[in-house]
Amino acid sequence: MQFPLVHVSWALADNAGRPACDAFFRDIFGARTVYEMLITPETESYGFDREESLMLIGDTMVIPIAPAGGGAREGSPLGDMLRRSAAPMRWIGLALKVSDLAEADAWFAARGFKRHYDPGMETHYFLVPRGQALGVRLEIVRQDMPNDPRRAPHWRPAADHPLGIEGLQAVGVSTPSETEARALFAERLEWPELGTRELPEGCCTAFAMGDTALEAIAGSPGSAIAEHAAQVKGICHLVFKVRDAAAAAAWLESRGLPLIGEVSTRFAIDPGAAHGRLIWLTQETPPGYPAVGSQVGTISPPQGD
Incomplete structure (x- = not known):
């Protein structure tokens, strides 16, 4: 099945901190708000x-x-979940797009996944809880997101921000071992393996997840990524491709932001200065990775609602 990425989510413990978080991503990453759900x-x-x-x-x-x-x-069930999930380097999960929810339900059921439906949302989405997917909650979505401009045939992302982001290259997930990653992503989910490579944080095994790559990172005992896999679990990073890595790094440094990694390969704002998010930037494309570019607009939901 096709699984274009709809969104990536994370939690904040207190709504009072949300405006500052949103402002940071608008200012530093050029994020554009397309819809707000407010009380x-x-x-x-x-x-x-x-x-x-x-x-x-x-x-x-x-x-x-x-x-x-x-x-x-x-x-509050949702409020308590958000408060439990609101920690640095912990994300809620991924939403993936399908055109037929019943078909997707049968596909996941045949592969042994338990599905959860929120009351009243049975025709819109279902959840694969994080305990079944190395700590990543999967939200399988039929409906479009409110005001999502990516549905327009000729929409293109804005290209005027100093970071020069071209698109999402990968989502990183910590894993106890390459064997466990392959058992989940290659065997049960049937996502093609794209190859392995060594990164400073550990061994990276990449899989094709719809319109982007999923990087499963296994670290040596006692390493930060091994601790993440054991204690935090799930998503550990995003990777965006940029037009000019040196220019992007220089701009971030001009804003007084501390950087980690290597500009020549991939670098990031220190998560402590980025609301607990590790978001790598790179000018390189690893061999076999798909070209950046959302495919959400290519999936049409069934008619009749």
């Missing part, structure tokens, strides 16, 4: 329990989510 008297009466901004970095939607309204109270 108003009307939405709170509907049981709204969170606030979030749907933002595009290049052609990739990222969503920092914070508990609000009923979600701000202890005991």
